[in-house]
Amino acid sequence: MTRFRCLFIALIGICLYSALLTAQPNPVYLKTSKEIVKSALQERRGYQLLGELCQLGPRLSGSPTSLKAIDWAKSTMERMGLDRIILQPVKVPRWVRGEVEAATIVSSTRVNWRPLRVAALGGSVGTPPEGITAPVIEVQNFEELKSLGERVKGKIVFFNRPFPRDVVTTFRGYGMTVDQRVHGASEAARLGAVAVLVRSVTTSEDNVPHVGGMRYAKDVPKIPAAAIGIQDADYLSELLKEDPELTVNIQLGCENQGEVWSYNVIGDLLGSEYPEEYVVVAGHFDSWDKGQGAHDDGGGCLQALEVLDIFKRLNIKPRRTIRCIFYINEENGIRGALAYAKMADSLGLKHVAAIESDRGCFTPRGFSVTADSVVIERIAGWLPYLRQAGIEWVRPGGSGVDVAQIKKITALIGYVPDSQRYFDFHHSEKDVYEAVNPREFELGAAAMSILTYLISEEGLANSPTHSTH
């Protein structure tokens, strides 16, 4: 055999490999994918439903408006004609903000000063009615806090580390900053602090407090914690440079009121061939009590529900059961996710995949998948269909905190929209319906629909069902 023949065979190898990389898409799948995108963009049914939901008000776990919204969700699924609707009872913590929420400078070397815009962090204890009055001490992080030692005692600790501007993926920036909001109070209390103010964790330049959950460690006193608008955080920092003895009074009327019953809302479109196999689409239905929880995560829920409605509109009969889950209590406890996972486990439900939307309703970028690498490759092979809705990539990565509780499942999938604007709105009064663009929202729903359709048609077999735990 000559060298030329070797070269020739090598070339054939290259060609075969190239052919594999550029395999022709299935025309039926391609047609259906295009119809899904057209229906989503044209009808905007999910987006309209988001408008209805947002009018009901924010949906903090256990609040009266959250229960009203759960009623709305159930009757919306009924009107949609889903095959099975389940309200799964879940005990959730009830925390209320109360009427009073203020931070006032009571002594400074300046003659005039303005009140500070603050809002209690979710789960925080309140202050006595007269508030807590103490000198303020500013720190950037827990290391600096610890280095101050005794000096923290009796003080209000002001965590002022800014959201890093220069990190491209904002969720990474969030991860680099949010520790001061979640653990700041207990870390400060450990050293004798009496309250904490935390710079709002946001990418925007607003003065709106961005709230969110905080957790108390078991072994230290519970002290009040509030977010402060970033303009006022800068202002307070400036005042502290002039007067390190500056004293502030904080009044917070919030309180924890034990536990109450709430619900996960589950709606199914039964599979025609494998009704006992589930493909889940999900978001979390609870929100913080500022704004309307439009991006976080009413939008994610209604993108998930839009998947089922698109199937009905286009008369797609799924081979496997498509299950839409509106999880309760993601923001402060993930009780809904734990309850669903427990039920699924005890009933031995067969979950093929679960797709979660909880990163805002912005323009589609990709899907992030936790699964065996063969499964991830298989999903990536569907890019010619997913691209119809603007999806650019399928990569290994995290899904979402709610679906990730499911113990036995072949693929956990996170819908990944563009992240640049999410933390402008996140956990604040700015997260309202008007902040959600209908085209971006519906393209996301279409992307989730296409992926759900393909998993329902093909399953994710040729790979072992593996435990993610």
Next chain:
Amino acid sequence: MTRFRCLFIALIGICLYSALLTAQPNPVYLKTSKEIVKSALQERRGYQLLGELCQLGPRLSGSPTSLKAIDWAKSTMERMGLDRIILQPVKVPRWVRGEVEAATIVSSTRVNWRPLRVAALGGSVGTPPEGITAPVIEVQNFEELKSLGERVKGKIVFFNRPFPRDVVTTFRGYGMTVDQRVHGASEAARLGAVAVLVRSVTTSEDNVPHVGGMRYAKDVPKIPAAAIGIQDADYLSELLKEDPELTVNIQLGCENQGEVWSYNVIGDLLGSEYPEEYVVVAGHFDSWDKGQGAHDDGGGCLQALEVLDIFKRLNIKPRRTIRCIFYINEENGIRGALAYAKMADSLGLKHVAAIESDRGCFTPRGFSVTADSVVIERIAGWLPYLRQAGIEWVRPGGSGVDVAQIKKITALIGYVPDSQRYFDFHHSEKDVYEAVNPREFELGAAAMSILTYLISEEGLANSPTHSTH
């Protein structure tokens, strides 16, 4: 030779090909790319300059504010310490909107009606002071118009074809709708119409008139043309269904006032090794006279200028000359682009590449390249660097109407941000600074900077310089 050996050789072929596909990126380029992104997101200098520019007001070709803005651009480039600044004189048409702009229903079967929100299309002739009063006839397209024949005579033609919701790339939807705005007046005048109203070409659900250029055919009378807000377009359509004889009065105070001098603004960072080779980054500096021309295209210009400023901030000495061009008169004549191309041709300037940003300042998606396929592949090979700024793809495609006038150039490149929101703002009072997100703007500037840097370092040789005409 056994079959196994054949298989083995084929496998080597596959491996080599795979290795080629996953070549390790150059560490210096990768480091510089990351520094560019960090500097853009952290400093936000281009975004700050956009704020300064927008405060000056809209920049319609030939208007006093456009000349003021050109002064600002020149002094901004001087302050930036660019090596060479050129104001290239260009004669541009001067069109003014005037004070009066109204459309009123003068007879309808309804008792009450509201005035219609309209705005003259750029280049339209005005009406007599008392306006034009005539019955309105609604059409969807030129075919329907022609089929009406004699019935169009003496009427106001109302073009009411909506922007197609279900097309994913909004620029394609725009292309499917904008003919009624550009050519509607002359097509209607051909059949004896006295004026036209055109449904605003927008993706949003607002009632704001979205304006834009229109052109008169030479062989027919010039009749006035105005855009109408889409809520009012729907309202007018509804009224016409009730009363096909409905009559409207249109008053437009606009007029064409001949030609005046204006300028392209050009700023260079001289190349250290090949100063006579140009890599152009560009936008168009003129805008319509509604809003502030923030996305269209003040933002594109300041992304281009940010490229040069980033080079200066990071002390990158380009091997080739980086030329920033703020073209004048893209919106109604592309006179600036024609003048620059003519000068470049007559001086025999050597243009390696030109990158234009004129699709809004939204989150980066890709670069669209007009060049020999070998050049496009080469640019696509830089994706590991471009991805640092969120670029997902490099594809063959159009660049931008301004740079595309350059006759001899190796690569014409369009920066392609996400298109979903562009036509919500386009050519309307909504296109203001606040509508531009700093992170999205700066990521776009960073993407352009990385590509400019790589072209400046490497050139685009190994490929013939080809004429794009």
